[in-house]
Amino acid sequence: MSFDVARCISLHNTVVSRAIAQLSEDLQLTIIRNWFTAYNVKASNPGLPVQLTVPLKEFLSGIDIVKPRSHGRRVAFTPFLDMVRLYRNNGEDPGGLVMYLDEHTVSFLETSEDEPGGVGYGPFEGTLRRHLSYIDAGKFFVDTSPQLGSWGDTMSIQGWRYQGYIPFEMENTLDLWNQVVDSIASRMPGSPTTETDEVLIPLFVLDRYQPIPLFAREFLSRARKHDCPRASGSR
Incomplete structure (x- = not known):
């Protein structure tokens, strides 16, 4: 199953803009267009244990990535895709989306430690639309608490938290x-x-x-x- 790359890029970047709108300017964030550029990975030879498909490479090349400047805060987002994490899932960051590369369908995992096998998969575009609707309804919000991670991280982590209700x-x-x-x-x-x-x-x-x-x-x-x-x- 293929997915509409342009629509998925637009939806993903809208999720990013919704997050940035919830944050204060003093967090010193940098927005970088292109996943490969943001993480200094070669698109032609990313060195990953999976073979990226052409549509997935196009998607990764068009999305906005949020990175901190200096010692600012990381902003942890879902999703991460298979072994490709759109936002690196360090410390106590939550899980997110994993992609089944053969069909470009995705499933949500609670944490990065969960196994993707045996879970239901659905269309990537529909999943992003649903994620965005939850944000607009207030069921996902960016946690701006100052608490530091307990995994030896030197920077606090902010990211989407699922409230489940408004x-x-x-x-x-x-x-x-x-x-x-x-x-x-x-x-x-x-x-x-x-x-x-x-x-x-x-x-x-x-x-x-x-x-x-x-x-x-x-x-x-x-x-x-x-x-x-x-x-x-x-x-």
Whole structure:
């Protein structure tokens, strides 16, 4: 299966521009057009353990690469393609896209340590479009926290983080939680329910049980407990 190189280049570079728009100017980033130029790799003889196809070489030659100047921060992105990483996946950087070179289809891996075999593959262009739609919806964002990597890196790492939901969805869910509990309490004998300062499950408890989906973690750590009236005769 071939892919439309020009469209994929445009989509990829749009993802890059969305990222740059979220960052402050003091990060001292440099944008370099052409993957081979950015990483000083010869397109004619890249020295990789895989044979690059002509469309993939064209794609790599047209994409924007984000590199730091001086001791600025690295910006880690998905995707990386098979053994070709569009953004080098050092330290704690997340995984990304790997490409099946025979058909130019891709699949997402959680980390660079995962094995690409046995996973589902889909069209590259469609995957990039979906990735971009998640960014525009706020489900992918650039993590600008100052925390340094713990793998001996001297520079902090910033890159796409998957939030899985947008703040509006969380606020709606918390409001619905309160409405449901109040509705149940209104049908019980006694006084109406009252919201307390306690949450359902504190973060220090949630941290003991990994992994917990991001949405569930956020909800459980923010949803307030309610003091509901007990039915007559209950213990």
